[in-house]
Structure formats: structure tokens, C-alpha cells
Amino acid sequence: MAMKDNDTGDLKVANPRGLPVVSDFEIGAIDNETGYRSFRVGSFSFRRDEYFVRISWPGGNHQMPIDAFLRAMMRDVAWGFFYGTVNFDGVFGTTNYYGEVEVFVGAMNDAYTSAGRELIERFRSEELIDVFRQMVDDWTNESYDPFAAPMETGTPWGTKKGSNNEAVSRQRVTAQRMVGLAGDAPKRSDETGYPVNRAFRDVGQDEPEVHAEPGFEGEVAAFNLFAYLSRSDVTWNPSVCSVVRDSLFCPTTEEFILPVEHGNDRVEWFLQLSDEIVWDVKDGKTGAPRAVVTMRAGDVACMPADIRHQGYSNKRAMLLVWENGSPAIPEMVRSGTAPVVPVRW
Amino acid sequence: MTEKRTEFGSLDNFQKGGIDIVDDDPRNYVFSNIYETAARSEPYERVCAAKNFEYVIEVARAEGQSGWYACRHDEFVVCMDGEVDVHLVKLDAPEGLVDSSLDGAQRLEELPDNQRKMGRVRLKRGHMALLPVGAAYRFEASSPAVVIFQTIQGAETVEKWAEICLA
Numbered sequence: 001m002a003m004k005d006n007d008t009g010d011l012k013v014a015n016p017r018g019l020p021v022v023s024d025f026e027i028g029a030i031d032n033e034t035g036y037r038s039f040r041v042g043s044f045s046f047r048r049d050e051y052f053v054r055i056s057w058p059g060g061n062h063q064m065p066i067d068a069f070l071r072a073m074m075r076d077v078a079w080g081f082f083y084g085t086v087n088f089d090g091v092f093g094t095t096n097y098y099g100e101v102e103v104f105v106g107a108m109n110d111a112y113t114s115a116g117r118e119l120i121e122r123f124r125s126e127e128l129i130d131v132f133r134q135m136v137d138d139w140t141n142e143s144y145d146p147f148a149a150p151m152e153t154g155t156p157w158g159t160k161k162g163s164n165n166e167a168v169s170r171q172r173v174t175a176q177r178m179v180g181l182a183g184d185a186p187k188r189s190d191e192t193g194y195p196v197n198r199a200f201r202d203v204g205q206d207e208p209e210v211h212a213e214p215g216f217e218g219e220v221a222a223f224n225l226f227a228y229l230s231r232s233d234v235t236w237n238p239s240v241c242s243v244v245r246d247s248l249f250c251p252t253t254e255e256f257i258l259p260v261e262h263g264n265d266r267v268e269w270f271l272q273l274s275d276e277i278v279w280d281v282k283d284g285k286t287g288a289p290r291a292v293v294t295m296r297a298g299d300v301a302c303m304p305a306d307i308r309h310q311g312y313s314n315k316r317a318m319l320l321v322w323e324n325g326s327p328a329i330p331e332m333v334r335s336g337t338a339p340v341v342p343v344r345w
Numbered sequence: 346m347t348e349k350r351t352e353f354g355s356l357d358n359f360q361k362g363g364i365d366i367v368d369d370d371p372r373n374y375v376f377s378n379i380y381e382t383a384a385r386s387e388p389y390e391r392v393c394a395a396k397n398f399e400y401v402i403e404v405a406r407a408e409g410q411s412g413w414y415a416c417r418h419d420e421f422v423v424c425m426d427g428e429v430d431v432h433l434v435k436l437d438a439p440e441g442l443v444d445s446s447l448d449g450a451q452r453l454e455e456l457p458d459n460q461r462k463m464g465r466v467r468l469k470r471g472h473m474a475l476l477p478v479g480a481a482y483r484f485e486a487s488s489p490a491v492v493i494f495q496t497i498q499g500a501e502t503v504e505k506w507a508e509i510c511l512a
Contacts, residue, residue, distance in 0.1 A: 209467035220464035226471025247400035294362035298354035
């Protein structure tokens with residue numbers, strides 16, 4: 001799926017590792033002690049307790065704090081596995097092949113691969129996302145919202161206590177042409193349940209003056225993008241606001257830490273609209289540090305196609321994520337016919 | 346505790362970030378700042394700030410009145426500083442004015458008489474407008490402003506990476 005639901009087009013699903021598709025899933029019974037269900041996808045078993053997720057597979061196990069895991073899993077599910085690789089941390093993650101998805105431990109970690117300890121299995125996207133959705137739904141307590149900034153939500157700790165289905169089933173915005181046009185994604189307002197965020201109370205809410213001649217009301221159109229972003233109730237969740245063929249403007253608001261290390265399978269651009277974000281950039285395959293990029297309002301930078309990145313934002317910031325949604329690009333990058341850096345001079 | 350203050354940039358006031366290299370080439374990040382680029386460019390020079398295959402983000406300093414532009418596909422404009430008016434007219438015969446084999450904005454030599462006015466939009470900082478296919482558009486800014494375009498590379502796109510990017 002990634003950012004647009006038609007991203008796969010008519011292209012054959014790539015399978016560079018030649019892995020078979022596994023269709024073996026299990027939803028476990030409710031644990032008497034914690035109240036949570038366990039889950040299994042292929043060889044990977046998932047269990048949560050009061051503080052951690054425990055991931056195990058034949059020959060290994062791994063754990064993460066449950067808050068970090070739920071924040072990462074929430075994005076992976078909401079983004080339809082996004083573009084390329086979503087590293088939940090330095091060990092566990094998924095790689096999207098747009099119709100099929102690889103789940104891995106250690107595949108993007110130099111120590112694991114050098115020792116031959118990685119495990120990768122492949123699943124159909126719709127089957128995997130169904131299990132992942134159930135996992136994030138079952139493991140999210142009533143006071144916790146994995147999409148929210150840490151200061152705007154409760155904590156996920158402890159045994160099972162209610163649920164927050166409304167928060168974990170949010171639909172991401174995917175405008176077909178531009179936000180605010182008739183029949184397209186609507187603007188945000190107090191009335192529609194999107195108050196101005198506490199970090200953006202100083203952002204002007206004035207709408208553009210639009211003077212359309214009779215008959216052109218549908219084409220003479222504008223909206224206040226910054227006001228729209230100031231009313232976002234989620235963080236680190238790019239949503240499509242305007243579209244020129246495969247060119248997708250996906251602005252988002254960012255606070256605290258990007259919950260995943262995103263290893264894109266194509267070049268991605270950032271335009272900092274407000275405030276500051278610092279990006280840790282690592283090698284996509286090994287995780288070795290490559291650079292730290294500090295972006296302030298007006299800065300533009302690309303993320304090459306062979307890296308992974310993770311952002312840090314103290315004051316909630318507005319970021320324009322710019323994607324090329326063409327389904328042909330990943331294979332072009334893999335085959336070397338597309339550059340990993342878009343511009344040379 | 347003071348209220349949080351949102352930091353936007355402007356032609357007169359921006360603080361450019363930067364790159365701390367661990368093991369890489371800074372040019373791989375094609376890092377620039379739109380306000381700096383706009384300040385150093387000619388009015389309405391559409392400088393490429395980001396490029397992904399055929400798609401581009403162009404940045405321009407709006408100052409005074411621009412020429413007329415048209416395009417065979419939608420474009421979008423966001424005002425990033427100042428105030429700018431966008432005037433739109435419907436082209437009765439776009440095929441005679443716009444080369445339908447080319448993407449990107451095309452500057453019109455002149456606008457034929459008697460084109461139908463579609464309307465006008467006044468954009469301030471943070472406002473986004475549609476520049477619809479089949480229309481011609483022109484900008485007016487009484488004082489310098491900054492706009493970015495979501496579009497496709499075309500004849501009006503200016504690439505000068507060595508001048509605008511960190512190296």
C-alpha cells in the first residue's frame with residue numbers, strides 16, 4: 001500500500017531473496033497473568049508483558065520496551081508497511097515489496113548477518129497486516145495512544161486494561177488532488193474534532209482569500225496548510241495533501257522521536273516547514289552511522305536511497321515529506337538503474 | 346512557563362542547519378535553504394530545490410508582477426513568506442499556447458485577449474493553492490515573498506545545485 005493504495009500497479013512483486021510466502025499465523029489465547037493475547041506469524045512469536053514485547057524464533061529472542069514497539073507497529077500498520085524497510089530498532093523490522101512483506105530479525109544488522117544469525121520470512125501483505133492490526137489493538141490499553149507525542153498520552157505499562165480502538169484505527173489522510181477540494185480530503189477544524197495543538201497556538205488560522213468567478217469555484221481553490229498541520233492530532237504520520245501524478249506532498253508534524261529507523265527503498269526529500277529536527281542517518285544495510293543532519297525552517301535535504309534515518313524533534317515541528325510514489329522505483333534502485341542520490345554536480 | 350513559539354523562516358530571518366559527517370559525502374544530502382536560495386535568485390526564477398526523477402520542488406522569490414505561465418498538468422504553490430496574489434484565467438485554446446508534449450511550467454509569450462477570468466487568490470505564509478491544468482496563472486507581490494511549487498521539471502526549471510547546496 002504505502003502512501004497510495006494503488007502503488008503496486010501492474011508490476012510483478014519483487015522477491016530478490018527468492019523466499020517462499022509463508023501463510024501460517026496464530027492468535028493465542030488470553031494470558032491469565034497479563035490479560036494479553038500472544039501472536040505468531042510464521043516462525044516469529046510475539047508476547048507482551050507489563051513493560052516489554054518478547055519476540056522469539058527458533059534459535060533466538062529479542063525484546064523491546066512496549067511503548068517503543070507499539071509506536072513502531074502503529075506506523076507500520078497505518079502506513080501499509082510504508083516504503084522500503086521499517087526498522088523497529090536495530091534488530092527487528094519489515095521490508096515492503098508492495099503485495100508481499102518480509103519480516104526479519106537481524107537482516108539489517110551487521111553483527112547478525114556477519115554471524116549468519118538473521119532470520120527473514122515472507123508474507124502476503126493483507127494477511128500480515130491483519131495479524132499486526134490485531135496485535136496493536138489487543139496490546140494498546142485504554143489510556144495509551146501510540147500515535148500521540150509522549151506528553152499527550154498516558155502510558156502503555158501494566159497488565160491489560162481496556163482498549164483504545166479509536167486511536168489505533170485512525171485512517172491516514174490521502175488526498176487525491178488537494179486537501180479542501182470538493183469531494184477530497186477535508187480541512188480540519190474545531191468542529192470536526194481537530195483543535196489546534198498546544199505547540200502551535202501561535203500559528204495563524206486565517207484562510208486564504210479566494211475570489212472565484214462563477215463557474216470556477218471548483219478550480220480556484222486554496223487552503224491554509226500550516227493551520228491544517230497545526231491541528232494534526234498525531235505525530236510522525238505523513239499524509240498526502242497534494243498530488244501531481246506520482247509526486248506526493250506528505251506533510252506531517254513531528255515531536256519526540258521517529259518511532260522507527262526508516263530505510264527507504266527510494267530517494268525521499270524533507271523540507272522543514274517550521275522549527276528544528278535532527279536526523280541520525282545510518283547505512284541502510286549495516287546500521288553504521290553516516291551523518292547527523294540538522295534541519296531548520298526552510299532547509300531542504302534528501303535522504304539517499306541506501307540509508308536509514310531517524311528524526312528527533314523537541315518542539316513539535318512541521319515537516320514536508322516529499323515522496324515519489326512510482327511503483328517502478330524500488331526495482332530500479334535494486335538493479336542499479338536508478339541513482340541512490342538524485343542529484344550530482 | 347512561556348508559550349511555545351513556532352519558528353518559521355523568512356527572507357529576512359532564517360537560521361540554516363547543517364550536516365555533521367561521520368562517514369559520508371555531504372553532497373549526498375543535497376542540502377539547501379529555500380529562503381537563502383530565493384534571496385540569491387532573480388524574481389520568479391524557478392530554482393530547483395528538490396528533484397526526484399522528473400518531479401521537482403521549485404523555489405522562487407515573488408517580487409512585482411510575473412509573466413503568465415501554463416502547464417499541461419496540475420501544479421501547486423505554497424507561500425512560505427510574505428503575501429502574493431495569484432491570478433487565474435481559463436485558456437480557451439490551451440493547445441495553441443502550451444506544448445502538450447512537455448511537462449512543467451511553460452511561460453507564455455503573451456496572453457491572448459478575451460480569456461475568461463477564473464478568479465484570484467491571495468496567499469499568505471503557509472497557504473497552498475491549486476494551479477489547475479487548463480489555466481494560465483500570474484503572480485503579483487507588492488513586496489518580496491517566497492513561494493515553492495510542486496511540479497514537474499520543465500523549461501522554466503533552473504538547476505544550480507553548486508550555488509545553493511552545502512558541499
